Amino acid sequence: MTVTAPHDQVLPSDDGEALTLRLLGRFEVTGVPASALGAAGQRLLALIAVNGGVLARWQAAQALYPTTVDANAAANLRALLWRLQRHCPALLRTSATDLRLAPQVRVDYLVAVATARRLLTPPATTAQPVPEVAAQLREDLLPGWPEPWLVHERERFHQLRLHALEALCTHFSLVGRHGDAVDTGLEAVRADPLRESARRVLIDAYLTEGNVSEAVRQYQAFAVVLHAELGLQPTPALQRRLGPRASISPAGAVMTESWS
Known part of the structure; x- marks a missing residue:
């Protein structure tokens, strides 16, 4: 890329x-x-x-x-x-x-849309510095504005930027740019803490660089917030990424039962 x-x-x-x-x-x-x-x-x-x-x-x-x-x-x-x-x-x-x-x-919004689409179009291209790309994809479109004509476009861009951040995180992991992968994955998680695909690419980034403890912490944090907000637990596919470590409960937290 x-x-x-x-x-x-x-x-x-x-x-x-x-x-x-x-x-x-x-x-x-x-x-x-x-x-x-x-x-x-x-x-x-x-x-x-x-x-x-x-x-x-x-x-x-x-x-x-x-x-x-x-x-x-x-x-x-x-x-x-x-x-x-x-x-x-x-x-x-x-x-x-x-x-x-x-x-x-x-228009910063139009520039961000173009950047996100390039990241999602194989072969994804972006020669800008990582902080610049992350800054373009950091914010949603006019949050808080109640105009009906904004509702669809705001949600469409929210999903577009999340997919782009996840794709960029995965790419950086594959080419060994571990710090950039983690930074981008953290940005995706910040944008939507309940989104499993964002948490998954971040966990994969930590595992790829050999940082198992951070991967476990991210899984635990996700399990806690997902249960607190929606009464759900991570999917078996995400649990399998960590194996037996996924069943370790974080200190002071109540974890849900494991999937069978």
Whole structure:
């Protein structure tokens, strides 16, 4: 596996310096105060970004003002666009039919999606430093935002980044980059502590480097949290990875019965 820079990373254009629209973890536009955008402006920029950077005007109006009749929704959108063009004209390009992010706007979410897809496409490619890749896949898409149009995309990206982190962890283990494998596996577990596949690649990373004690501790921690949260226990497949060691209870913890 090699890590190459994202092909869709936006460089400065003739329109001005590059701007970064952050959607992972929180909303932010570099160099643009939140007050200049307002809540509606933030939602519009995020909506366009999660749709690949371009959206029909009628779709934007319908998504932003779902309980408003079409004529009023269109009027509200026109007023919003006037405000954005007045206070931060470098962000959007508009036409009679479409709304587009300006060419110099780099969206961290779109870069992360491209990176994750490369990691999951054999032969997976990533020439970026491991901390940079991990940072791209560390956060979810606008956590806490209640917009209905975000629900599916947020879950889709959550699953995509977890699969990418797991694939990267497994690759690093196979090529002997044990420290990178553990770091990536820990990131996957942090993203979803109840996900067995994430815990499995981390346990495998520890076993591959010969660190059995850490593998056992990870298994025990998973067994405890899984039972506490869901009343479940690890699958037999995960138990078999550790053999008899899987039945060792951590100090002060109550373990569930072993599978037969």
